[in-house]
Amino acid sequence: MSTKLSSITKKKTSEKKFTPRIVVFACNWCSYAGADNAGVSRIQYSPNFRIIRTMCSGRVTPGMVLKAFKLGADGVLVSGCHLGDCHYIFGNHRAIENFERTQAIIKTLGLEEGRLRLEWVSAAEGPRFGQLIDEFVGEVTKLGPSPLNNSNRRK
Amino acid sequence: MDTTTAYLKKNRVFNCLECGKCTAVCPISRFNGTYSPRRFASRGIFYGSGDIGKDNLLWSCLTCKQCSLVCPANVNYSEFMRDARVEARAMGFSGNPSHSGALHYIMEMTASPDLKQQRTGWITEDLKTCKEGEILFFVGCLPYYQDFFSKDLDFSPIDIAKDSIKILNHLGIVPVVLEDERCCGHDFYWSGDLENFMKLAELNLKEFEKAGVKTIVTACPEGALTLKKLYPEQFGAVSYSVLHLSELIAENLDKFKLNEIKSRITFQDPCRLGRYLDIYEAPRKVMSAIPGAQFREMQRSGKKAVCCGTSAWTNCDSYSKQIQSWRLKEAKGVGADILVTACPKCQIHFRCANKNEENGKNIDIEIQDLVSLFASALA
Ligand code: SF4
Ligand code: SF4
Ligand code: FES
Numbered sequence: 001m002s003t004k005l006s007s008i009t010k011k012k013t014s015e016k017k018f019t020p021r022i023v024v025f026a027c028n029w030c031s032y033a034g035a036d037n038a039g040v041s042r043i044q045y046s047p048n049f050r051i052i053r054t055m056c057s058g059r060v061t062p063g064m065v066l067k068a069f070k071l072g073a074d075g076v077l078v079s080g081c082h083l084g085d086c087h088y089i090f091g092n093h094r095a096i097e098n099f100e101r102t103q104a105i106i107k108t109l110g111l112e113e114g115r116l117r118l119e120w121v122s123a124a125e126g127p128r129f130g131q132l133i134d135e136f137v138g139e140v141t142k143l144g145p146s147p148l149n150n151s152n153r154r155k
Numbered sequence: 156m157d158t159t160t161a162y163l164k165k166n167r168v169f170n171c172l173e174c175g176k177c178t179a180v181c182p183i184s185r186f187n188g189t190y191s192p193r194r195f196a197s198r199g200i201f202y203g204s205g206d207i208g209k210d211n212l213l214w215s216c217l218t219c220k221q222c223s224l225v226c227p228a229n230v231n232y233s234e235f236m237r238d239a240r241v242e243a244r245a246m247g248f249s250g251n252p253s254h255s256g257a258l259h260y261i262m263e264m265t266a267s268p269d270l271k272q273q274r275t276g277w278i279t280e281d282l283k284t285c286k287e288g289e290i291l292f293f294v295g296c297l298p299y300y301q302d303f304f305s306k307d308l309d310f311s312p313i314d315i316a317k318d319s320i321k322i323l324n325h326l327g328i329v330p331v332v333l334e335d336e337r338c339c340g341h342d343f344y345w346s347g348d349l350e351n352f353m354k355l356a357e358l359n360l361k362e363f364e365k366a367g368v369k370t371i372v373t374a375c376p377e378g379a380l381t382l383k384k385l386y387p388e389q390f391g392a393v394s395y396s397v398l399h400l401s402e403l404i405a406e407n408l409d410k411f412k413l414n415e416i417k418s419r420i421t422f423q424d425p426c427r428l429g430r431y432l433d434i435y436e437a438p439r440k441v442m443s444a445i446p447g448a449q450f451r452e453m454q455r456s457g458k459k460a461v462c463c464g465t466s467a468w469t470n471c472d473s474y475s476k477q478i479q480s481w482r483l484k485e486a487k488g489v490g491a492d493i494l495v496t497a498c499p500k501c502q503i504h505f506r507c508a509n510k511n512e513e514n515g516k517n518i519d520i521e522i523q524d525l526v527s528l529f530a531s532a533l534a
Contacts, residue, residue, distance in 0.1 A: 066257050066264070067260050101302060101303060104302035104303075105303060
């Protein structure tokens with residue numbers, strides 16, 4: 001887990017234009033399959049994100065999201081099954097609780113609320129997944145680099 | 156001399172007589188038979204840091220200093236654990252952080268100089284604060300605890316800060332509250348992460364200087380210890396003095412008019428306030444000044460007080476819970492309705508344990524911060 005996350009957020013090139021690096025947590029049963037669906041259907045969308053598969057969106061603790069931000073992620077998207085569809089019944093309700101807590105912390109830390117998002121994507125919603133990523137990438141690009149993103153720091 | 160030998164020497168571990176008194180009083184050993192400070196001391200001597208560094212139990216010590224008080228050889232056990240953790244970190248170990256490390260990540264993020272926190276949103280209009288001046292109220296982690304714990308534990312940690320300001324205002328003090336105060340670094344220090352501790356300390360010291368601070372008041376014993384003792388240890392003399400709010404209230408008791416609070420109360424001495432800072436009298440004075448409140452002492456109180464069971468947000472486990480339940484039952488046993496503590500973390504830990512069910516019932520005792528109790532009595 002730790003090596004995975006840090007390799008995602010590590011600096012790759014010394015690009016001039018800001019291209020956000022986004023971490024996506026997707027649940028195994030719906031959202032990850034939704035992302036697969038987008039790929040299988042050859043939908044074209046922004047490549048600025050790295051996806052981490054979790055068994056359920058309820059598994060994504062505030063600690064995991066905060067770690068991504070600590071390592072310099074410009075945005076984090078947590079994605080699960082639609083309400084009522086969670087394969088562990090109440091997992092995504094837990095995800096909402098966790099999300100609200102993390103959102104509050106992010107705000108206190110002085111990061112913009114828009115850097116963290118919670119979405120529901122089903123296995124059949126490939127196109128929607130692509131659209132969502134495009135939208136989020138656009139939003140985070142507007143916000144600019146996270147103050148914790150060292151590779152984008154201009155001094 | 157290699158580093159292990161150096162820190163064993165510095166903390167007088169070689170003097171250990173293997174008497175086992177430390178293990179006899181250690182709250183962790185009481186419930187977790189596999190943990191023994193005596194054994195750790197001998198293992199340090201015989202096998203060095205490699206052996207103890209690999210052991211996950213190294214992170215279970217609460218650094219509560221209970222053992223050092225009874226040690227006939229004057230072994231500085233908690234500092235020994237801290238030094239061993241610095242070494243263990245260098246070997247790539249870091250214990251089991253609780254809450255998937257969330258609190259550690261928050262603390263680490265606040266060590267980034269580019270961050271502009273939004274941590275003063277709780278200051279309502281009735282609370283008078285300022286940006287520059289001689290007296291500073293150090294808020295500590297309360298805004299983050301508010302975000303993280305308030306829903307699960309049905310209480311509002313930030314109220315401790317609000318009540319503190321209320322009390323200060325009552326004394327005619329309009330304290331500085333820093334827009335960009337950082338975590339004090341206490342937990343990094345005790346879990347052996349000196350790098351982050353130093354970063355935070357430097358940022359804080361700069362802010363204190365900028366605001367022209369001469370006196371720092373805080374409601375958090377860990378913050379008080381860190382600012383008062385640990386910063387000067389690392390940076391030499393500092394230009395401010397530090398008071399725990401209970402000391403300030405105790406000195407000025409004649410300036411308050413108090414309403415009656417009819418209840419029986421007892422007090423949990425936080426280890427940093429008691430055994431580390433030697434403040435035992437002030438909180439008791441504050442509590443006995445409240446009319447109607449009957450103060451009852453627990454058997455293990457003052458110097459002998461039992462720690463709240465977890466420290467530095469690491470290795471919180473079933474043994475921690477057992478320590479906490481044991482302590483809550485002790486408080487209930489003296490007939491107290493309210494267990495008063497002077498540390499936000501003690502309250503968080505006890506509130507969590509208070510939800511535990513044993514035989515289908517929870518212990519169910521009210522837990523309150525000293526500052527909030529006092530503020531609620533203000534006429
Ligand atoms: S400092 Fe406290 S927890 Fe650690 S060994 Fe001593 S008594 Fe036990
Ligand atoms: S109390 Fe002191 S001398 Fe006795 S075993 Fe513990 S560390 Fe050694
Ligand atoms: S399995 Fe998809 S949200 Fe729980």
